Amino acid sequence: xxxxxxxxxxxxxxxxxxxxxxxxxxxxxxxxxxxxxxxxxxxxxxxxxxxxxxxxxxxxxxxxxxxxxxxxxxxxxxxxxxxxxxxxxxxxxxxxxxxxxxxxxxxxxxxxxxxxxxxxxxxxxxxxxxxxxxxxxxxxxxxxxxxxxxxxxxxxxxxxxxxxxxxxxxxxxxxxxxxxxxxxxxxxxxxxxxxxxxxxxxxxxxxxxxxxxxxxxxxxxxxxxxxxxxxxxxxxxxxxxxxxxxxxxxxxxxxxxxxxxxxxxxxxxxxxxxxxxxxxxxxxxxxxxxxxxxxxxxxxxxxxxxxxxxxxxxxxxxxxxxxxxxxxxxxxxxxxxxxxxxxxxxxxxxxxxxxxxxxxxxxxxxxxxxxxxxxxxxxxxxxxxxxxxxxxxxxxxxxxxxxxxxxxxxxxxxxxxxxxxxxxxxxxxxxxxxxxxxxxxxxxxxxxxxxxxxxxxxxxxxxxxxxxxxxxxxxxxxxxxxxxxxxxxxxxxxxxxxxxxxxxxxxxxxxxxxxxxxxxxxxxxxxxxxxxxxxxxxxxxxxxxxxxxxxxxxxxxxxxxxxxxxxxxxxxxxxxxxxxxxxxxxxxxxxxxxxxxxxxxxxxxxxxxxxxxxxxx
Amino acid sequence: xxxxxxxxxxxxxxxxxxxxxxxxxxxxxxxxxxxxxxxxxxxxxxxxxxxxxxxxxxxxxxxxxxxxxxxxxxxxxxxxxxxxxxxxxxxxxxxxxxxxxxxxxxxxxxxxxxxxxxxxxxxxxxxxxxxxxxxxxxxxxxxxxxxxxxxxxxxxxxxxxxxxxxxxxxxxxxxxxxxxxxxxxxxxxxxxxxxxxxxxxxxxxxxxxxxxxxxxxxxxxxxxxxxxxxxxxxxxxxxxxxxxxxxxxxxxxxxxxxxxxxxxxxxxxxxxxxxxxxxxxxxxxxxxxxxxxxxxxxxxxxxxxxxxxxxxxxxxxxxxxxxxxxxxxxxxxxxxxxxxxxxxxxxxxxxxxxx
Numbered sequence: 001x002x003x004x005x006x007x008x009x010x011x012x013x014x015x016x017x018x019x020x021x022x023x024x025x026x027x028x029x030x031x032x033x034x035x036x037x038x039x040x041x042x043x044x045x046x047x048x049x050x051x052x053x054x055x056x057x058x059x060x061x062x063x064x065x066x067x068x069x070x071x072x073x074x075x076x077x078x079x080x081x082x083x084x085x086x087x088x089x090x091x092x093x094x095x096x097x098x099x100x101x102x103x104x105x106x107x108x109x110x111x112x113x114x115x116x117x118x119x120x121x122x123x124x125x126x127x128x129x130x131x132x133x134x135x136x137x138x139x140x141x142x143x144x145x146x147x148x149x150x151x152x153x154x155x156x157x158x159x160x161x162x163x164x165x166x167x168x169x170x171x172x173x174x175x176x177x178x179x180x181x182x183x184x185x186x187x188x189x190x191x192x193x194x195x196x197x198x199x200x201x202x203x204x205x206x207x208x209x210x211x212x213x214x215x216x217x218x219x220x221x222x223x224x225x226x227x228x229x230x231x232x233x234x235x236x237x238x239x240x241x242x243x244x245x246x247x248x249x250x251x252x253x254x255x256x257x258x259x260x261x262x263x264x265x266x267x268x269x270x271x272x273x274x275x276x277x278x279x280x281x282x283x284x285x286x287x288x289x290x291x292x293x294x295x296x297x298x299x300x301x302x303x304x305x306x307x308x309x310x311x312x313x314x315x316x317x318x319x320x321x322x323x324x325x326x327x328x329x330x331x332x333x334x335x336x337x338x339x340x341x342x343x344x345x346x347x348x349x350x351x352x353x354x355x356x357x358x359x360x361x362x363x364x365x366x367x368x369x370x371x372x373x374x375x376x377x378x379x380x381x382x383x384x385x386x387x388x389x390x391x392x393x394x395x396x397x398x399x400x401x402x403x404x405x406x407x408x409x410x411x412x413x414x415x416x417x418x419x420x421x422x423x424x425x426x427x428x429x430x431x432x433x434x435x436x437x438x439x440x441x442x443x444x445x446x447x448x449x450x451x452x453x454x455x456x457x458x459x460x461x462x463x464x465x466x467x468x469x470x471x472x473x474x475x476x477x478x479x480x481x482x483x484x485x486x487x488x489x490x491x492x493x494x495x496x497x498x499x500x501x502x503x504x505x506x507x508x509x510x511x512x513x514x515x516x517x518x519x520x521x522x523x524x525x526x527x528x529x530x531x532x533x534x535x536x537x538x539x540x541x542x543x544x545x546x547x548x549x550x551x552x553x554x555x556x557x558x559x560x561x562x563x564x565x566x567x568x569x570x571x572x573x574x575x576x577x578x579x580x581x582x583x584x585x586x587x588x589x590x591x592x593x594x595x596x597x598x599x600x601x602x603x604x605x606x607x608x609x610x611x612x613x614x615x616x617x
Numbered sequence: 618x619x620x621x622x623x624x625x626x627x628x629x630x631x632x633x634x635x636x637x638x639x640x641x642x643x644x645x646x647x648x649x650x651x652x653x654x655x656x657x658x659x660x661x662x663x664x665x666x667x668x669x670x671x672x673x674x675x676x677x678x679x680x681x682x683x684x685x686x687x688x689x690x691x692x693x694x695x696x697x698x699x700x701x702x703x704x705x706x707x708x709x710x711x712x713x714x715x716x717x718x719x720x721x722x723x724x725x726x727x728x729x730x731x732x733x734x735x736x737x738x739x740x741x742x743x744x745x746x747x748x749x750x751x752x753x754x755x756x757x758x759x760x761x762x763x764x765x766x767x768x769x770x771x772x773x774x775x776x777x778x779x780x781x782x783x784x785x786x787x788x789x790x791x792x793x794x795x796x797x798x799x800x801x802x803x804x805x806x807x808x809x810x811x812x813x814x815x816x817x818x819x820x821x822x823x824x825x826x827x828x829x830x831x832x833x834x835x836x837x838x839x840x841x842x843x844x845x846x847x848x849x850x851x852x853x854x855x856x857x858x859x860x861x862x863x864x865x866x867x868x869x870x871x872x873x874x875x876x877x878x879x880x881x882x883x884x885x886x887x888x889x890x891x892x893x894x895x896x897x898x899x900x901x902x903x904x905x906x907x908x909x910x911x912x913x914x915x916x917x918x919x920x921x922x923x924x925x926x927x928x929x930x931x932x933x934x935x936x937x938x939x940x941x942x943x944x945x946x947x948x949x950x951x952x953x954x955x956x957x958x959x960x961x962x963x964x965x966x967x968x969x970x971x972x
Binding site: 256257258343465520554555599601 | 731
């Protein structure tokens with residue numbers, strides 16, 4: 001009792017809370033999750049899981065899904081163009097994207113372009129706030145975005161087809177099939193999303209008086225996925241995940257006279273996984289081969305291009321042992337070998353090994369702790385010792401208190417190390433000490449999570465001009481980032497009426513610790529909300545996004561900002577109950593015709609429309 | 618009368634490199650931006666911009682283009698301004714555009730937005746502008762026989778622009794790389810510091826590329842003084858030089874700098890003195906000097922010297938800044954005493970005088 005009181009005293013006055021948006025998981029049948037550690041080692045952090053019903057209500061590309069449903073802030077170079085994130089005020093390479101447990105951030109630039117990924121290719125998309133380098137490696141500072149394909153082992157044959165047609169000739173074809181029995185499980189999917197993307201810029205005219213529009217903004221993204229699982233017996237399972245994608249995109253012009261350029265990029269990912277469950281001893285072995293490449297055509301009309309490619313082999317052994325009933329230990333050994341070659345950085349190979357040791361201990365049903373350390377071994381850079389400590393304490397039915405402390409890092413990329421000219425071999429990884437406290441309130445169908453965090457990030461890698469005018473990366477800045485996140489979810493059923501509300505709010509201060517200026521392109525405030533209502537065959541939803549203003553200059557010049565914007569979408573669909581389910585839907589996007597941009601002069605579309613058909617059979 | 622006119626035109630078109638010269642006898646201001654100087658700001662992620670200060674520093678506007686033209690876009694990577702009569706021409710290389718504005722009000726008159734590909738610097742003669750275009754760049758680190766390298770090193774051209782209609786008229790292919798240029802006696806003299814070792818010579822009447830003059834690598838700033846073309850070349854790891862080309866017979870002589878002056882960057886000639894910069898320091902010698910001075914007039918406490926001019930007994934220096942925030946321009950007297958510090962736009966790279 002006194003312990004509980006002290007615990008309360010220590011943290012309650014700091015009053016931070018966080019809430020995990022309740023995910024409506026209704027799968028009672030056996031599902032093998034692709035990334036067991038996401039669930040196992042995230043008790044002390046907040047995880048927002050977006051399942052396929054939410055994925056289907058949003059635009060196909062991940063930017064749309066996460067911009068409208070999470071606290072993550074996006075910088076988009078025009079609709080469908082390069083899209084990078086800032087999570088908790090960190091940089092675009094400080095959010096790691098994890099595909100079935102494997103870190104897939106680009107080895108070349110360290111980040112992920114969220115407009116090259118279609119959410120429909122996955123069973124679920126989860127957003128985990130906070131540090132995760134211990135398990136997921138480089139870049140897991142602001143948080144991690146998890147793309148998971150979970151394989152189910154029961155008798156089924158299911159098909160899911162979604163067709164979209166919208167303004168600006170935006171066409172979506174997303175198909176997924178699940179075929180499984182008790183021993184085999186197969187998932188095959190294809191997604192193709194394209195648009196001529198030639199929308200008008202609201203109230204913008206050229207000096208000749210002509211209406212301005214988004215020129216050279218065409219995109220076409222195609223992804224093929226095939227996942228296979230085989231349960232050899234109750235103890236042994238083998239899984240193979242494979243995905244190939246190609247994104248063919250022109251790059252939107254800022255002004256009409258610019259040279260039209262084009263960026264083509266793609267990836268191929270293969271992951272072979274073995275799960276062994278021998279009672280107290282559990283083992284998970286992964287081998288992944290990931291290929292990524294890009295070609296940049298500075299002038300569409302010419303054949304010349306610059307390019308970069310990396311081939312990466314990762315092997316991971318995760319050995320778990322249950323010491324006592326309430327205590328588990330895991331040892332994770334990781335080896336990565338990446339070969340990169342490109343017109344910008346030559347031909348290089350780097351090898352990184354790491355070992356991590358984790359303990360999970362449940363003092364009681366209500367008090368769970370996680371602790372771990374990790375160290376990397378490579379001759380590319382000096383790697384810090386990483387650690388993580390987390391605790392979750394369920395004080396009452398209503399209230400869960402969480403605490404997490406960790407040290408995380410982001411390693412230099414191929415561009416940072418080897419770019420010609422300017423690459424710098426004497427770089428340290430960016431590293432952060434971070435702490436967060438989360439409060440989760442759950443009451444019946446209502447859940448509220450509030451998290452307060454504080455980050456101290458050092459050795460931020462910045463490209464700066466050198467004395468001879470050549471830009472070169474340096475470990476320059478130190479950043480302090482702190483803020484609060486609130487996640488709220490509520491669901492109510494009254495007879496045939498179902499009403500659900502989900503909302504997020506992030507308040508972020510991320511400042512250069514020397515100048516005390518807010519980092520540019522980090523908004524102080526961002527809010528999202530989604531309200532959905534369904535009755536019988538009809539369902540309707542309303543989405544709301546408020547993105548506060550951002551500075552575009554490091555000196556926080558008040559004249560150089562991007563205005564805040566408020567965008568709403570509304571949608572309605574009707575289920576004809578043909579086949580298992582057949583929904584015809586209609587959406588109005590940017591309902592109030594807001595004129596907005598997320599980067600200077602990268603204007604986003606006004607009111608536009610989309611219709612879709614979802615068939616399940 | 619005719620002669621004076623010709624003389625005036627010649628005068629107004631010769632000194633366009635690091636400074637521009639356009640004397641007007643009356644001192645009545647013709648608009649808000651008369652009797653002062655413009656600072657061209659390259660911009661980085663955002664658009665380029667132009668700042669203005671009057672000569673006595675009593676009036677300063679940080680972004681004159683936006684002040685005059687609202688949300689019209691100047692373009693990315695603003696590179697150069699040249700003048701003709703009442704008009705100023707602002708080259709934005711990243712957007713393949715030249716903005717034509719009234720030089721005293723900065724009101725947009727037209728945009729020249731065809732026929733340009735990475736335009737760099739321009740000069741004017743008889744109602745026509747001659748603008749170097751870098752076109753495609755050779756990719757770094759590829760062999761010399763790579764197709765893209767060959768194209769990048771040979772596709773630069775001079776765009777000929779009709780200033781009466783503000784339209785692109787024709788081009789002169791150079792079969793080389795081109796950057797800064799001057800016009801003297803009907804001929805363009807062109808340097809390019811990265812890939813070229815030659816001074817290109819173009820006859821604008823015949824549009825013929827004449828035999829180039831070998832001057833060595835890294836040649837950049839150039840200016841004509843009394844029939845001699847002065848070119849500064851300052852590579853790293855090799856000695857900097859001022860190459861003097863006597864235009865009458867194309868004979869070449871040199872002032873080779875000592876090793877301590879490696880990496881000389883900018884040059885401007887004013888009142889029979891050659892001012893040049895090495896790192897963040899400014900030096901001066903007489904135009905008839907045969908050796909370089911190693912005694913600096915001033916050393917600016919800045920990141921990287923990115924723009925330079927000497928004019929009206931003042932030395933103008935632009936600080937590159939970090940390209941993420943507004944940077945600064947510094948104005949000194951000729952003995953190196955700081956007169957004024959101005960907060961300008963992102964990446965200031967040049968000064969242009971409007972008197």
